[in-house]
Amino acid sequence: MTETLGFCQEMRPESCGFILFGATGDLAARKILPALFGLCEKKLAPKNFYIVLAGRTPLDRGALESRLWDAVTKAGFSPSPEVFSAFLERLEYIQADYESDAFYALLGGRLAELDAKFGVKKKHLFYLATPPGAFEPITGKLKATGLLFDPKDCACWSRVIIEKPYGFSLESAAALDAGLKQAAPESQAYRIDHFTGKETVQNVMALRSANAVFDGTWNNKFVDHVQITVLEELGLEGRAGFFEHLGLARDMMSHILQLAAITAMDLPATFRDTDFKAEKQRFFESVRPLSREEVSKQAVRGQYAGYRAEPGVAPGSAAETFFAFRFQVDNDRWRGVPFYVRAGKKAGLKKASIDVVYKKPDHGIFTHIDIGYPNVFSFSIQPEEKVSFSLVGKHPGPKLCFTPRSMGLDYRAEGQEAAAFPTDYQRLLIDAMSGDQTLFLSSFEIKFMWEFLSPLLAAWQAAPAANPLRSYADGTPGPAEAAELIKKDGRAWV
Ligand SMILES: NC(=O)c1ccc[n+]([C@@H]2O[C@H](COP(=O)([O-])OP(=O)(O)OC[C@H]3O[C@@H](n4cnc5c(N)ncnc54)[C@H](OP(=O)(O)O)[C@@H]3O)[C@@H](O)[C@H]2O)c1
Numbered sequence: 173m174t175e176t177l178g179f180c181q182e183m184r185p186e187s188c189g190f191i192l193f194g195a196t197g198d199l200a201a202r203k204i205l206p207a208l209f210g211l212c213e214k215k216l217a218p219k220n221f222y223i224v225l226a227g228r229t230p231l232d233r234g235a236l237e238s239r240l241w242d243a244v245t246k247a248g249f250s251p252s253p254e255v256f257s258a259f260l261e262r263l264e265y266i267q268a269d270y271e272s273d274a275f276y277a278l279l280g281g282r283l284a285e286l287d288a289k290f291g292v293k294k295k296h297l298f299y300l301a302t303p304p305g306a307f308e309p310i311t312g313k314l315k316a317t318g319l320l321f322d323p324k325d326c327a328c329w330s331r332v333i334i335e336k337p338y339g340f341s342l343e344s345a346a347a348l349d350a351g352l353k354q355a356a357p358e359s360q361a362y363r364i365d366h367f368t369g370k371e372t373v374q375n376v377m378a379l380r381s382a383n384a385v386f387d388g389t390w391n392n393k394f395v396d397h398v399q400i401t402v403l404e405e406l407g408l409e410g411r412a413g414f415f416e417h418l419g420l421a422r423d424m425m426s427h428i429l430q431l432a433a434i435t436a437m438d439l440p441a442t443f444r445d446t447d448f449k450a451e452k453q454r455f456f457e458s459v460r461p462l463s464r465e466e467v468s469k470q471a472v473r474g475q476y477a478g479y480r481a482e483p484g485v486a487p488g489s490a491a492e493t494f495f496a497f498r499f500q501v502d503n504d505r506w507r508g509v510p511f512y513v514r515a516g517k518k519a520g521l522k523k524a525s526i527d528v529v530y531k532k533p534d535h536g537i538f539t540h541i542d543i544g545y546p547n548v549f550s551f552s553i554q555p556e557e558k559v560s561f562s563l564v565g566k567h568p569g570p571k572l573c574f575t576p577r578s579m580g581l582d583y584r585a586e587g588q589e590a591a592a593f594p595t596d597y598q599r600l601l602i603d604a605m606s607g608d609q610t611l612f613l614s615s616f617e618i619k620f621m622w623e624f625l626s627p628l629l630a631a632w633q634a635a636p637a638a639n640p641l642r643s644y645a646d647g648t649p650g651p652a653e654a655a656e657l658i659k660k661d662g663r664a665w666v
Pocket of ligand 1: 193194195196197198199200202226227228229270300301302303304305306335336337
């Protein structure tokens with residue numbers, strides 16, 4: 173439910189039960205359990221709320237509590253005994269056997285009891301933090317046993333959240349999606365991309381819609397180009413088993429396309445999820461995917477020099493740890509404005525940002541003097557969450573000297589309020605409990621992501637001579653060819 177308070181719109185999560193499958197895993201420990209704890213601690217969770225954790229591993233209460241303590245404290249919380257106990261009171265563990273009807277009967281019975289105990293009206297949010305191979309069997313059984321149900325006939329609901337990777341290819345993603353749709357129609361399916369839950373990313377839309385000065389210039393008349401950067405300082409961090417199979421492009425493309433869409437889509441008529449998603453879809457329909465033949469000229473892939481020495485990596489591994497590409501958007505707003513993307517591991521810095529680079533002035537003395545790109549609108553997503561706008565002004569003093577300046581909004585520096593922010597996962601959980609799908613991915617978006625990515629992957633695999641895997645030194649932001657990709661257009665990475 174949504175409440176409008178003057179200029180402020182607040183999401184109100186509904187009383188519900190939260191059921192986490194795969195609760196003994198890495199995602200659960202690092203992201204979901206801390207997010208749930210944070211929601212309870214900040215009193216952002218609904219008042220009537222309980223959590224059921226499920227996994228195949230047998231866990232007694234002591235082992236469960238010590239895992240939860242580890243997860244919460246490793247995430248940076250230092251809860252008082254009272255606050256931690258209050259969290260534990262809302263929570264229990266059920267050992268799962270995903271194949272067996274008896275498990276779903278047991279779960280259903282327990283949910284009914286917990287609904288009664290916590291004052292919840294059969295409203296259940298199922299989170300699948302299991303490997304993707306388990307999605308279809310679990311959702312199929314949930315549907316067959318009536319735990320995932322069509323909410324049309326009651327004031328209750330059941331929703332399911334899933335995590336990337338959404339398949340490994342266009343075909344496997346379609347099969348995964350078809351399986352999901354058999355159990356949960358689009359209105360009940362919440363596909364997470366946690367980048368959309370980040371505060372700065374949401375502020376792109378807020379700043380554009382509230383300040384006509386920005387959106388009025390958000391087009392090919394004023395904007396020279398757009399850059400999207402997701403660089404990580406870290407390398408593999410022991411996750412060879414996961415990464416070797418996937419590579420960076422499969423891992424990151426969803427995030428990148430979401431950032432591009434939120435930056436460049438037309439403003440929706442309202443912020444209702446249906447309007448927002450329809451407008452986002454229109455944007456994706458105007459993105460021009462690269463053809464396989466274009467990939468060698470418009471994209472670069474790389475691997476950091478130390479990658480093959482990482483534990484668990486095959487000696488001749490061709491998994492890319494870096495990629496960069498350029499694409500175009502074929503609509504009236506953006507025609508002719510290139511979008512440059514780069515993403516990489518072991519890049520020497522942690523930086524996720526969207527940079528909207530405005531054209532240079534084309535009049536007066538500036539036709540003779542190059543002052544670079546004076547105006548860049550930067551949305552920094554990581555490590556800081558801030559928005560800045562660079563401009564050139566006069567340096568104080570008797571001479572006319574031009575100096576670069578920057579204006580900014582730094583959320584985390586804005587005192588007390590910042591500490592109360594929901595994190596990305598917290599925000600997305602609140603939205604799912606509120607029934608707001610704005611920040612979640614549609615079936616169309618998953619399909620588009622694969623249609624966009626497939627020619628890149630196909631060209632890299634089928635034509636390695638034309639698309640070599642470039643090496644780059646550990647701790648540097650990608651191979652020289654990535655700098656060349658943008659330099660040949662007379663530009664540089666911000
Ligand atoms: N880890 C991350 O940072 C991250 C980030 C983005 C997306 N994801 C995605 O989120 C999901 C969970 O990730 P994860 O890293 O937590 O995975 P994980 O540690 O490999 O698996 C999570 C849990 O799922 C259970 N499980 C394993 N194999 C299973 C199977 N065949 N059927 C049913 N349950 C099984 C295991 O618990 P039990 O044996 O106790 O049942 C395991 O602890 C995956 O789809 C992953 O791709 C993860």
